[in-house]
Amino acid sequence: MNFNHLHYFHVVAQEGTLARAAKRLNITQPTLSGQLKQLEGHFGHKLFDRASGALRLNSNGRKAFEVTQEMFRLSSRLDELFPARQSEPRMRLEVGIATTVGRSFAVERFITLFKSQRILTRVRQGDHEYLFHELLATGLDVLITDSLPHRRKERGTDCRKLSSPEFVIAGGRKFVASLKEPTLEGLHGRSFIHYTSHSAYRFEVDQYLRERRIEPRVVAEADDVYVIRDAVAADIGAGVLPRAVIEEASNRKRFHVLATLDRKFEIYALFNKRDPSEEVMTALEILAGNDTSGSC
Known part of the structure; x- marks a missing residue:
């Protein structure tokens, strides 16, 4: 002993x-x-x-x-x-971010968590399904995602709305210059980098384009908004991106916004509903920022 x-x-x-x-x-x-x-x-x-x-x-x-x-x-x-002694963090907070979520929306909020001397915050990114499994297995305390899993309440999870980022359809300057007209309608039949069917964005984007009778030619699919952003910047085709992800890019002048989507895309924080720790609840308040929409 x-x-x-x-x-x-x-x-x-x-x-x-x-x-x-x-x-x-x-x-x-x-x-x-x-x-x-x-x-x-x-x-x-x-x-x-x-x-x-x-x-x-x-x-x-x-x-x-x-x-x-x-x-x-x-x-x-x-x-x-001995107050000069530097104590080690008492609590480890494991946070996962789905690849479909732009990291930029939470950068300042994470910095607040990182400053805590009482909590060691560890952030990792990955596929939504894998991270949700980790949350259920208590490998994660909080999962930030754009998708609400089916029967999540039956599986013992709850959620908090964090933000509603604005999404736009954009193309690289050279790509847009090659269109018959530099408008959303000019995308009909042209190259488009889309989200996969696993993303909550896919259905909403398809609905938006269908209502306007626009059928772009899908040349690639990805769930990482930064992969799509880089493909758009390389003039491979147009894509749907959070406006903040474009604005944070060092080469943002290479992008041309064709339209702003009128769809609402929510970002959520999922956590285990049963007896969440004080650190988890504090983290949810920090990550929600000024958003007062509360529980899902």
């Missing part, structure tokens, strides 16, 4: 699940589970009752917790005596 065994036990007792405790301690769940088993083996008694993924202190665990509470109260007191 050593100090780490007792510290891990103390954090699990506070958090109630291995998943939350592992994130707070910045270690893997198997490592944490193994340390708890070693401690229980040392004492010769179980310290938790395990049920439905939760860990609850039994009578032996409550006795041990009384001691560790006093231990770590004194430990905190020692930290207060």
Whole structure:
């Protein structure tokens, strides 16, 4: 038995699940589970009752917790005596961003999260389906996406609306100059970089074009708005992009906006509904910014 065994036990007792405790301690769940088993083996008694993924202190665990509470109260007191000491982040916040979401909309909001000395925020990008699976498996705390999964509430997730970015149809300057007329109607039969059928944008864009009887020729499909932006800048064809993604580009003068879509594209933050941590709720408030639309 050593100090780490007792510290891990103390954090699990506070958090109630291995998943939350592992994130707070910045270690893997198997490592944490193994340390708890070693401690229980040392004492010769179980310290938790395990049920439905939760860990609850039994009578032996409550006795041990009384001691560790006093231990770590004194430990905190020692930290207060040496204020110059730089403490490590107490909680790890795992955030995923679907590739269909422009990163620019949340850059300033992420900076606010990064400044926190209490939370270590880790951001990664990937396919929506993969990241949603990670959210369900507690590998993610928050998923930022443009798609609301089917039966998400039955699977224990909730969401918060973050923003409604403006989308435009744009082409590169040379491509637009090659059109019979530099308008949306000039795209009929011409090259178009589209979203795949996995994207929530695909249906809305198709509807928008169909209502105007415009049928461009799809030459490529992608779900990453930055891939589409680079293809448009290379004059491969026109594409639908968040206006902010064009405006943040260093070569934004190469783009010509043909139309602004009258469709509303929402960006959401998904999270596990059952007992979300204080850090997750704080992160949702920061990421929502000035948007007051609230829950989905």
